Amino acid sequence: MQSGELIMLKTSHRGKVREFIVNVSEDEFHTDFGIIDLSVMLDKSPGDSVTSHKGQEFTIQRPRMPDFFNHAKRTGAPMMPKDIGSIIAYTGLNKDDSVLDAGTGSGILAMYLGSIAKRVLSYEVREEFVKVARQNMASAGLDNVEIRCGNIVEEISSIEESFDVVTLDTQESKDVIPHLRRVLNPGGFLMTYSPFFEQTKDIRKAIDDAGFYDVRTMEFSEREISFSERGTRPATSRVGHTGFITIARL
Ligand SMILES: C[S@@+](CC[C@H](N)C(=O)[O-])C[C@H]1O[C@@H](n2cnc3c(N)ncnc32)[C@H](O)[C@@H]1O
Incomplete structure (x- = not known):
């Protein structure tokens, strides 16, 4: 070593x-x-x-992302691996991609994205959460994830870079979507994560109004199987509903 x-x-x-x-x-x-x-x-x-x-x-x-997921400091509900894996698969995230992410939260999604993509720029409105997320990136040895403190709704108009993938996990996602055409590369993917149907319907409308195509909203479930001497069956404790993932393409 x-x-x-x-x-x-x-x-x-x-x-x-x-x-x-x-x-x-x-x-x-x-x-x-x-x-x-x-x-x-x-x-x-x-x-x-x-x-x-x-x-x-x-x-x-050598620690890997699931280890950093287990050890990261938490400021709120982190995105779960089942959802993160689906986001990576459905956006085709790769090593040449630049990603715009908001809100950072503890940075769990940003960490996974940063372990694959070339660059991640992530916005978090709460300064105390920014500090924790930056610590998590340092602990995971990621220097390609930049975390900025700011409200993505206010900041989106002044971002000069362009991105291949945008991931939004905030209550204000619908207000960011109308501005994405300027920063998302043609053929790029948008992912929104929303826990409620109502929020997801507003997001779908904003996506349709902004002229995205290939729009799909999905919920992913995870069912662990438990093995014991008495028998084998789905575990009684499980990861329940987390959020709806909407994927769209420009
Ligand atoms: C559910 S958490 C995100 C969890 C994150 N995806 C993860 O995997 O750790 C949502 C975060 O968005 C932040 N947030 C809410 N509105 C925001 C906005 N307009 N701009 C930036 N961050 C925002 C909140 O402070 C919160 O930390």
Whole structure:
């Protein structure tokens, strides 16, 4: 592993998995299970293990987006992986894309988008949320996600860049849509995320009025299967309704 690289240290204690994400450095890392000398990571690879001064063994892994999703600080309801995966699939997001996103929230969607796209510019109206989202990007090692503090409805007219994908997860999405033709590249995709039917109907009207095509509104569900000695069946606790995803193309 290299200096500055993000690593995940995983251990098991009384049947529970505990994990920590840290940077490889010359420092020490203090845990409930003892102190770990991080400089020894320079001679290690993913899959190797390291032992704390109390003798607790940790496995070294490279963290991936689901790990950052689990570890990110939350300021509100984050978008769920089932929805994020669908957005990536239906917009065909790729490494050459620039994305405009609002509102950032804790930056969960922006983080996933940033792990694939060339650049993400995300707007969040609440300054305290901006701080948390910026911390989350730094913790995930993403320097291609820029978070600006501002109201997207007011800022949209002064944005000079153009984008391949626009993702809107705010109550004011319908007021942003009339301005998107100027910033969204021809053939580019718009995604809106809205928890209520009423909000979604307003969004659909704004999308139709703005002349988008290939408009589809979808809800995605996730059903985990539980395995036990008694039998195999859909888990009784589940991710219920999250939001409606509307995808449209310019
Ligand atoms: C549901 S959260 C977004 C969650 C985010 N997509 C994620 O995955 O973490 C909605 C966010 O939009 C912000 N917001 C609401 N109206 C806004 C506006 N007009 N401009 C920018 N941000 C706005 C809110 O403060 C809130 O943090």
